[in-house]
Amino acid sequence: MRENFHQQLEHLKDQLLTMALQVDRSVGDAVQSYVQNDLNLGQRVLGAELEIDRMEREIDRYALELLAMEQPMAIDLRFILAVMRINSDLERVGDQASNIAERLHEVHRSPRVDLPVDIDALGVHARKMLTLSMQAFQEGNSELAETVMGMDDEIDQLARQAFSSLSRVIGEQPLAAPQALNALLVTRILERVADHATNIAEDVIFWQRADDVRHNAHRQ
Amino acid sequence: MRENFHQQLEHLKDQLLTMALQVDRSVGDAVQSYVQNDLNLGQRVLGAELEIDRMEREIDRYALELLAMEQPMAIDLRFILAVMRINSDLERVGDQASNIAERLHEVHRSPRVDLPVDIDALGVHARKMLTLSMQAFQEGNSELAETVMGMDDEIDQLARQAFSSLSRVIGEQPLAAPQALNALLVTRILERVADHATNIAEDVIFWQRADDVRHNAHRQ
Numbered sequence A, B: 001m002r003e004n005f006h007q008q009l010e011h012l013k014d015q016l017l018t019m020a021l022q023v024d025r026s027v028g029d030a031v032q033s034y035v036q037n038d039l040n041l042g043q044r045v046l047g048a049e050l051e052i053d054r055m056e057r058e059i060d061r062y063a064l065e066l067l068a069m070e071q072p073m074a075i076d077l078r079f080i081l082a083v084m085r086i087n088s089d090l091e092r093v094g095d096q097a098s099n100i101a102e103r104l105h106e107v108h109r110s111p112r113v114d115l116p117v118d119i120d121a122l123g124v125h126a127r128k129m130l131t132l133s134m135q136a137f138q139e140g141n142s143e144l145a146e147t148v149m150g151m152d153d154e155i156d157q158l159a160r161q162a163f164s165s166l167s168r169v170i171g172e173q174p175l176a177a178p179q180a181l182n183a184l185l186v187t188r189i190l191e192r193v194a195d196h197a198t199n200i201a202e203d204v205i206f207w208q209r210a211d212d213v214r215h216n217a218h219r220q
Helices: A002-035 A039-070 A075-105 A119-139 A142-150 A152-172 A174-209 B002-035 B041-071 B074-107 B118-140 B142-150 B150-172 B176-209
Strands: none
Touching: A002 A039, A002 A075, A002 A119, A002 A174, A039 A075, A039 B074, A075 A119, A075 A174, A075 B041, A075 B074, A119 A142, A119 A152, A119 A174, A119 B150, A142 A152, A142 A174, A152 A174, A152 B176, A174 B176, B002 B041, B002 B074, B002 B118, B002 B176, B041 B074, B074 B118, B074 B150, B074 B176, B118 B142, B118 B150, B118 B176, B142 B176, B150 B176
C-alpha cells in the first residue's frame, strides 16, 4: 500500500516535470516569436496555453486525490503541497508566455526599430532560473534552490537598465515610442517569469527542510 | 474533538479575513500615495508589507498543522487548500501595493503632468473586486464569486484604454514620457491585483463546489 503510494508520488512528480518542459518551451517560443517578429510561432504559444491549463487541472486533481485518500504526513504532505504550489506558478508562467505572444500582435506590423534592450538575454536568464528551479525540484536539492533565489537580483538589474534606456529612447525618438513601450512590457513579463522561478525554489526548500524561507531569502 | 476542529477552521478563516483587510488597506494607501504624491503614505505601504508577510507565514503554518494533525476530508480539505491559495494571492497583492509605492519614489520629484488616465478609478475597481472576492469567501458564496470573475473584463478594458492614451501622450509630449511610463506600469500593477481577486473567487468556487473552474470562467 505505502509502496504504491510512493509510486503515485513519483507519478505526480513526473507529471509536473512534463508540464515544466512544456512551459519552458512556451517561454522560449514566445521570446523568439517576439524577437524575430514571427507571428506563427506566437500562435503556437497561444495554442500551447490550453494544453498547459489542462495539465494544471490534471495535476491539481491528482494531488488533491492523494491528499484525500492517503492522508500523508510530514515530508509527503509537504511534497504534495509543494507540487500544488509549483503547479500554480508554472501555469502562471504559461500565461506570461501568452502575454508576450499577445504583445507581438500589437507591434508586428510596425517597422522594426533598434532598441537598446536585449530581450533575448533577459529571456535566457529567466529560463535558466526556471530550468534550475525545476532541476532542484527533480533532485530535491535545496542548495540548488538557494542558488536560484540568488539569481533574482541579476534579472532585476537587467530590467532596471532596460527601463532607463527605453525611457531615454521614448523621450528622444517619439516615433519609436509604441515599440519601446511594448518592449518595456515584455521585460516586465520576463521579470515575472523569474519571480515565479524564485517561488518554485522556495517551495523546494519548504518541501526539503520544512522551512518557510519566504521573505527571508535575502536576510543573512 | 471534531467540534474543536471546526473552531480551528473558523480561526483560520478569521486570520485570513484579517489579512485581507490589511492587504486591501495597503492597496488603497498605495493608490492614494501615488495619486497624491504622498511619500509618507508610500512609506507606510512598504512597512505594512512586512506585517503582511508575517501574517502569510502564520496562516500557512497553521493551515499545514491542521492538514497534518486532523487529516480532514472532502469539504474541509478543500477549505484548507483554498485558504492556502488565497493566502498566497493576498500576499502577492501586498507585493503589488509595494510596487506602486516604489514607483512613486521614481516620480515624486518630477513636476506633475496631467495624464489621460484615471488611476483612482482603476484602483477603486480593483479593490472592489478584491473586497467582493473576500466577501464571497467569508460567506461561502459561489454566486458572488462568479460575479467577481465577470468583473475582470471591465478592468482589462480600462487598462487597454490607459495603454493607448498613455502611448499617445508619450508620442506627443516626450517630456512627459517618464511619468506616463510610470503611470502605465501602475495600471498594469492594478490589473494584476484584479487578476488575484479573480484567483480568489475561483478558489471560493473550488471550496464550495469541488469544481475546478479555472480556465473555464468565460466559456459558456
